[in-house]
Amino acid sequence: MIKIAQLSCGTEYSSVQYEIEKAARSVGAKMVHPDVEAAEIESCVEKFGFNPVSPQLKLMIARAVHLAEGKYDADAVFIATCFRCAEGALVRNELRRYIQENTRLPVVTYSFTERMKSSQLLTRMEALVTIVSRKELLARERQSGITVGIDSGSTTTKAVVMVDNQIEGMAWGPSGEVIESSSSLLEEALQQAGVKMSDVEAMGTTGYGRFTIGKHFNAKLVQEELTVNSKGAVWLADRQRGEATIIDIGGMDNKAITVRDGVPDNFTMGGICAGASGRFLEIVSKRLKLEVTELGAIADQGDWRNVRMNSYCSIFGIQDLVTTLAEGKTRPDVAAAACHSVAEQIYEQQLQEIDVRQPVIQVGGTSLISGMVNAMGEILGTQPIVPPHSQYIGAVGAALLSSGFLEVV
Amino acid sequence: MKIFIDPPNSLILFDLVERFGHEPLSTMATIQERVDNLEIDMPPLNVTLEDIQKGLKYAGIEVPSGIRGRMAVWGPLIDEAEAAILMNDAPFAFGCVGCHRTNLLVDYLVKKRKIPIIEVEYPQDEDEGRDLVLKVKEFLEGLK
Incomplete structure (x- = not known):
């Protein structure tokens, strides 16, 4: 069983310890x-x-030192x-750096409120477990045979x-009903490739709908989007x-890896806040009477400094x-300000939790919006690198990794 | 009398209060009550979401959940206390609540109650330790 070392303060008094353990158990970890x-x-x-004043933070540090010293x-x-604890945030961030500098252990950090549920941690825990238990699979650099990848995202599939x-x-479209949309997009992609479904040797699924479509298509690989998207992005x-940093700004959440x-x-994975995701850009496009695909080019003509916009909360x-x-x-200035505001949220909320390494690879649907x-x-x-077909990272990663099962079987 | 002890999980202060005929209000008893209550299932301490909401009585919503959850445990003890022993600069091994901000709030709320309080310093040697016991004994006996 995969052992995840917990370095924390306040979990047992915030009614979240049980939720943390539940999330770990559900992905086969402890x-x-x-x-x-x-x-x-x-x-x-x-x-x-x-040297923090709070004893529980001192204990966190001592535990980290023991891990680093083996x-x-x-x-x-x-x-x-705890969310909103300044002393805790300082220790959390410095410990993350310390663990990364002194060990090869994968790390995930989180600031919780009493409302945190295990489902919010599931993708993060699953990614930790995948990194540990599927090292060989993740080291795969080439796809082989005929494989299919489906990324059932919050907005598009x-x-x-x-x-x-x-x-x-390849094909993409709105997610809607996940099995229906996945089936029709798969058919379209197969047709384009001139491949029959019966020729497909392996399938991988990722994204929010991964379990449902993975079960429906009997996929060999059903995996969270953090590891799959990283693989797709670097490929x-x-x-x-x-080394590299991947910034994946999706329709509902964002990831920095x-x-x-x-x-x-x-x-790090951003919460479900429209203000720091593609959803905000959709809202802006609608108001500007533009297709979201047109927003980027319009934004490039504007100057964000001319407009005051802060999407820290999408309502604001x-x-x-x-x-x-x-x-x-003007529309160009407003479009530029919207893109700048989303980028600012990613910088303030996500990129502060990791150390950005060069090159930066920007992917996900919003990477098609040049203004973003x-x-x-x-x-x-x-300037981030935007690879070709950057919206397909999840599907490509899933197809690439699922081919790893062909040699195992 | 009901005596609140700070640090609230100090075994030595707990023992002194009991020895001199009073009822110590401590973490041990309140946590045991929670853990023994089989109807609640929020391990390890059975501090529930409802408790944390009760903690709002002592600290506002902008205060981290860990402080409100701790206050849900110790706040009612402070409300119930008829007297208190506060020890300053105790090392964490002597007893602590884990969070310095909670310590500050506990200390403040106890003093605000205007109940009889003795403030003592953590002893640095045997003589100071002996003095501490004598001071606490005198305080507790004086409450009778």
């Missing part, structure tokens, strides 16, 4: 708490160099502190047919070796949008 003797805590804190064995690390490391067919960008040789070692973002349109601001990519580039000070 939460463990590194043993530390009380007498060792202060010396561990001294070694670490940051005194306690675990496969992955989960670091969590994507299907890809790959034959011997080449994309031969499409031809950056399978070395750092990878080493195509395998994630740290990731919409209020700003209504106000600025009423003030007679340029806004991200301006904030990061480096």
